[in-house]
Amino acid sequence: MSDSPRTGASLAELKDLVNAAGGPAAQPVAAPAEPKRDALGRSYATGRRKNAIARVWVKPGKGQIQINGKPSAKYFARPVLRMLISQPFLVADRYQQFDVFATVVGGGLSGQAGALRHGISRALTYYEPGLRGILKKAGFLTRDPRVVERKKYGKAKARRSFQFSKR
Template identity: 75%
Template sequence: MSEAQGFDALAGLSSNPQAAAPAEPKIDAQGRSYATGKRKNAIARVWIKPGTGKITVNGRDQEVYFARPVLRMMIAQPLQVTERLGQFDVDVTVEGSGLSGQAGAIRHGLSKALTYYEPALRPVLKPHGFLTRDSRVVERKKYGKAKARRSFQFSKR
C-alpha cells in the first residue's frame, strides 16, 4: 500500500468524539460495573449494580464512615445529576488521604462506573466535571522555608 493510499484511508476517520458510536456497557458476570477514582492521595475502587441505593464504604454504611453530611452529599452528586439516586447499590473500597480526599475519589470513581454501566450518561456527567481527575496535590516543602512557600520570619535589624 502506498503512502497516499494509507493517508486516504485515515482521512475517512473522524476525530469528532460525538460522531463515534456509543460505547458498549462494561458489565461483569455479576451485573456490576467497576471503576477506580482518585483524588489527592486517595484511591477508591467502586462497584455499582442495580439495587436499592445502599452505599457501602470499606464494609461500613456511608453514614457511619462519613459522619459529615457534606461528604455524603459529595458522593451522591453523580447519582443526583443523572437522576439515578436509589437505583444502584454502590460498594466501595477506599484507602489513602483523609476523609475529604476519599469522598472526592469515591465521587470520581462512581461517575466513571456510571458511564461504564450506562455510556449515555457521559454527556450529562462531563459538564459537571465529575469525570475529570482533580490533579491538585499538596505542594512539597522546600528547604530554607518554613512550609512550601512560607518563609521564616525576617528581621531587618
C-alpha cells in the first residue's frame, strides 16, 4: 500500500502537497514592466473619448503641450479643458516635466480633451511604468465607453417620439 499515490486526507495535507509541487505559493513575483520608448526617447499612446481620437507623444521637457501644431492655450480656449489635460501630470506629480505633442481628430472640444487626457495618461505609464497604479486609481487609464446613441427610424431623435396628435 505504500507504493500507491499519496492522497491528501485533510486540507492541511493538500496545502502541503500543492506547495511541495510548486503551486501558486511557489511562483515568483512578476518583474516590473520595462519602459516603452522610441529612438527619440518618446513614448506613444492613443487616447479615445466619444468620437475623438488623440495620438500622443510624451518626452521629458519643460511642460509644453502642442495639439495639432498649436499651443494648448490656443487650441483649448476654455480653462476647464486645459485643466482636464493637465490632470494626469498633477496626479503623478510630474507637472511641467514632460513635453506633449498630440494630434486630435473627431468629436468636439470636450471629447478631444478627454481623449487627450486618456492618451497622456497611457503615454506616461509607457514612459514610467511605476506611475500606472497612481493613474489607474485616479481613473485616467479607463476609456470612457459612453458615446452618442444612434437615431432610430420612426423617432425624431434617438428616443424622442414625434408629437402625438389625436385628430
